Amino acid sequence: MTPPPFSLSRARFDAVLVDLDGTMVDTLGDFDAVLNAMLAEMALPAVPRAFIEHTVGKGSEHLIRSTLAQVGALAERFDEAWERYQRIYLAINGEHARVYDGVVEALTLWQQAGFQLACLTNKPGAFATGLLERKGLSAFFTLTVGGDAHPRKKPDPMPLLKTCEALGVTPARTLMVGDSSNDLQAARAAGCAVVLVPYGYNHGRSVDDLGADGVCARLDQLVPLA
Numbered sequence: 001m002t003p004p005p006f007s008l009s010r011a012r013f014d015a016v017l018v019d020l021d022g023t024m025v026d027t028l029g030d031f032d033a034v035l036n037a038m039l040a041e042m043a044l045p046a047v048p049r050a051f052i053e054h055t056v057g058k059g060s061e062h063l064i065r066s067t068l069a070q071v072g073a074l075a076e077r078f079d080e081a082w083e084r085y086q087r088i089y090l091a092i093n094g095e096h097a098r099v100y101d102g103v104v105e106a107l108t109l110w111q112q113a114g115f116q117l118a119c120l121t122n123k124p125g126a127f128a129t130g131l132l133e134r135k136g137l138s139a140f141f142t143l144t145v146g147g148d149a150h151p152r153k154k155p156d157p158m159p160l161l162k163t164c165e166a167l168g169v170t171p172a173r174t175l176m177v178g179d180s181s182n183d184l185q186a187a188r189a190a191g192c193a194v195v196l197v198p199y200g201y202n203h204g205r206s207v208d209d210l211g212a213d214g215v216c217a218r219l220d221q222l223v224p225l226a
Contacts, residue, residue, distance in 0.1 A: 006195050006214025008110075008175065009225040015169040016110055017160060017192070018141075019178035020121035020128055021056060022200025024103045024219070025135060029096030030089070031056055035067055038084045044071045054204040057180050059122040059147045060085065086124075093127055094134035100199065102218030107140040113224035116167050122147035122154055122182070143167065155185035160192055177219065184210050195222065 008016075021027045028049065036046045047070055055066045064081050068074075073081075110117060117140055121128050125146025132138040145163050152158045164171050176187035179200025184207075187194035195214040196207040207215055216222055 006216065006222065007225055008222045010113055010115070011225075012173065013115065013175050013193070014173045015116040015118065015164070015167050016175045016177060017118050017120040017163055018107075019176075019180075019183050019200075020119055020123055020131065022179040022202075023100075023177060023183075023197055024119075024137065025094075025097050025099050025131060027094075027097040027131070028053055028056070028201070029098075030092060030094065031063070033092055033096050034085060034089045035063070037088050038064075038081055039067070039071060041084050042073070042077065042081065044068075044073055047071060053201055056201050057122065057182055057203065059153045060124055060127075089127055090130070093130045097131065097135070099135050099137065100197075100219070102220035104137070106219035106222060107137065109220065109224055110222075111140055115224070116169060117141050118143040118145060118163050118167060120145045120154075120159055120163055120176070124148045155182040155189070157186050157189035160186050160190035164190070164192075177222070179207070181205075181207075181210055184212055 018024060031052050032049050039046055047067055051070060055063055064085055068077060068081060119141045123146055125148055128146045129144050143166055145159055147153045150158050150162055164174050171191035174192045176183055176192045176194045179197050180202040184194050193213045195216060196212045198207050198215055
């Protein structure tokens with residue numbers, strides 16, 4: 001069952017933490033290009049886009065290890081794959097990606113309403129910062145927190161708690177906006193409210209039954225209330 005509409009109120013929230021891949025930017029094309037270029041350099045077979053879509057979201061290390069396992073490569077080749085992946089990704093970051101409809105409008109509304117905004121992603125920080133800059137989104141955020149900023153990634157609550165601390169806000173007055181069970185589990189454990197979008201990368205599963213506080217078809221449906 002789809003959750004009821006969610007009210008984004010300044011009386012209730014001081015900050016909004018926003019996931020990146022699958023929430024603000026469709027980066028599946030980037031992942032496809034980078035992973036398959038990496039595999040080609042390693043003389044390994046390509047992986048289909050459907051596999052990538054169901055695997056992204058838990059950090060680059062998980063994605064690379066899963067990809068090597070998918071093509072039958074030895075786990076010991078991870079270091080080689082990691083070096084190639086980083087080099088290729090930095091070279092094409094954002095080239096095959098697009099900002100989802102409603103994202104710029106939503107960020108503009110939230111910023112004008114006085115919410116503190118942070119981008120909170122499992123993507124490595126350098127990749128996240130570069131992507132936001134290339135897509136014209138970086139100016140909206142007080143803080144960008146990548147998956148390599150802390151010892152643990154979402155769905156662990158650590159990144160949310162540390163980001164709230166850095167912003168000077170309490171988790172109870174913070175909203176997490178994401179696209180997957182990783183975002184929901186992290187938010188629940190941290191004590192944050194959570195709204196999900198249905199169009200992202202939730203490992204091939206619907207977000208409607210995860211128990212989020214809200215699900216919105218586009219981010220600009222989250223209109224700030226007085």
